[in-house]
């Protein structure tokens with residue numbers, strides 16, 4: 128066996144330091160570029176990554192960390208798990224069909240990658256799925272890197288996590304079939320002269336049944352028994368492996384990867400004889416690594432393992448490329464930061480320091496101060512509020528609304544860029560935003576929506592915009608992180624105490640309201656989501672940080688109300704995302720404080736003010752009881768792609784307030800037919816009282832075009848009116 132080099136990373140960003148992949152993808156999708164041009168951009172990005180990692184002195188370089196859309200999707204394609212309806216001429220087009228849909232064929236579902244803001248495409252596995260290995264992608268990357276003089280370790284999603292994340296695969300009934308393909312893959316990679324392969328099994332940092340852990344063990348016993356194969360490195364991340372660690376350690380795999388940032392270094396005695404790839408540099412935040420803490424963790428592992436390799440806690444996919452480009456950041460903040468490049472340098476430096484390192488005692492940990500007590504809601508019970516709001520708003524049954532954003536046009540984005548560069552002045556920019564608000568209001572009036580929105584044209588992003596207006600946050604110019612496909616965000620950096628110096632949204636909402644007699648919803652992002660989609664200081668318990676943000680949102684809710692806004696939506700799409708991966712008690716504790724934070728943000732509103740919330744991009748069904756406890760008057764939930772599943776949830780029938788299960792899948796350019804929308808609304812009416820059903824899309828419309836939005840909303844209004852007349 129070739130020894131594992133002393134340092135590595137589990138994966139690297141792939142969107143490109145200047146979002147080259149985003150631009151290439153969108154050009155290809157729009158017909159402005161050929162597949163060859165897209166492939167060339169991919170190859171250039173991969174080459175640049177390997178060269179840079181090599182220059183930085185990293186010992187072992189990963190490959191197959193690139194993806195044109197998503198690595199879970201790539202794994203499904205590699206295994207041949209492609210539903211017939213998506214098959215296309217090239218693997219890229221097949222992937223895009225699965226991820227984005229094609230004419231008349233809706234795409235596969237997309238959901239959160241564990242507790243991150245990255246989204247993966249959920250593979251669809253059925254009894255009819257015929258697995259057939261196509262190793263072209265991992266093999267192609269190995270060869271490509273070799274041509275540049277770099278030996279690499281292909282990174283693949285492990286077979287058990289692949290199935291656990293799949294629709295129809297999570298009972299592991301097809302595990303043996305999938306393992307057959309992974310066995311073949313090992314043979315192919317051995318034939319290519321690959322020394323090590325990485326299989327990611329992050330599903331085992333979440334609570335797993337004994338049967339699932341036994342399946343993990345069986346899988347790697349089987350793969351370990353392949354006679355001609357590379358050495359096996361099984362990586363875990365986003366937490367500790369718990370009972371899965373001894374199970375995995377009992378298999379013949381040569382190396383195990385542990386997240387030592389989030390997972391406690393416990394039960395390491397089972398690692399005798401193994402190489403441990405020790406994730407001590409966080410891939411989930413942007414803070415510089417505490418060197419002493421990292422060395423202590425490495426030394427603890429060294430006491431048990433045959434070899435210790437210094438690594439990141441997870442792929443660096445979740446952090447931006449390079450902090451040295453951020454010349455606009457306050458130097459006092461910037462010096463605390465490390466992005467992907469800086470984290471690689473930290474890994475290399477720690478690996479160099481480890482041989483001569485000696486254990487230093489850990490500093491005493493002081494128990495954090497008890498958090499400030501949370502005031503309960505000051506509002507009347509829902510029934511009282513509902514009556515007050517019915518009188519104040521006079522809405523028809525099955526009210527039609529949207530989730531907030533309208534298409535973010537190229538002109539708006541270009542104007543914001545021009546404002547930032549000084550080419551456009553504030554007044555001209557403001558004029559453009561106002562014109563866009565007026566256009567959105569007139570459109571909604573013309574289409575006949577019941578509750579209007581201003582369309583969020585002034586926002587670059589629903590979190591970054593608020594961060595730019597709150598003290599305690601810094602924002603980056605180039606710190607892009609992939610969220611899904613070609614879509615990226617620049618997560619703000621929450622580095623200090625949060626405070627709202629002045630109202631943020633009131634003037635836009637008030638302006639929109641001044642244009643119409645219909646109610647315009649105020650639109651805010653909730654405290655959990657603002658924190659979840661930022662890089663957050665690590666010197667305060669998360670809940671205290673969230674409460675600080677909740678207080679800022681609370682002030683904004685009150686100011687909106689005082690300005691005459693009758694409906695305020697406080698979005699919490701990340702509520703499910705922060706749910707701890709392990710432990711029922713931990714999950715309950717989290718939901719308790721997350722709900723308390725939401726109520727703190729919203730409970731300053733009076734009974735006549737209708738509070739809405741919105742959830743998307745995650746399996747919200749599992750936390751519906753907590754969603755009900757948010758005590759929002761109306762909740763919109765993404766569900767167009769999994770309508771039946773949401774409505775079958777017993778908690779839906781018992782849901783005590785207004786509910787708008789999404790009836791328009793905004794991820795797809797496809798416009799739903801009236802028949803489809805009517806079926807969805809009828810399904811909601813079958814389980815919920817009509818007076819509590821709302822008609823709305825799954826999420827905001829910012830990624831869609833005006834023609835698509837106009838057609839889809841026309842359909843929603845037509846269906847609502849028809850069904851309303853029959854109630």
Ligand SMILES: CN1c2c(nc(N)[nH]c2=O)NC[C@@H]1CNc1ccc(C(=O)N[C@@H](CCC(=O)N[C@@H](CCC(=O)N[C@@H](CCC(=O)O)C(=O)O)C(=O)O)C(=O)O)cc1
Nearest residue numbers: 244540541543544587588589590610613614615616660744
């Ligand atoms: C709702 N979702 C969100 C999540 N996370 C967020 N932080 N925000 C969200 O809305 N998570 C769950 C879901 C799904 N995820 C996403 C993530 C990202 C997008 C999206 O549409 N992203 C845009 C970028 C948005 C943005 O920041 N825009 C800026 C900068 C625009 C830009 O690229 N400017 C150009 C210059 C302008 C020009 O000439 O065109 C440049 O800088 O080069 C802005 O509008 O000012 C994306 O395109 O990726 C959606 C859902």
Ligand SMILES: N[C@@H](CCS)C(=O)O
Nearest residue numbers: 530531532698700827
């Ligand atoms: N109000 C936001 C929510 C997205 S989750 C929007 O409409 O884009």
Ligand SMILES: [Zn+2]
Nearest residue numbers: 700743826827
């Ligand atoms: Zn949403």
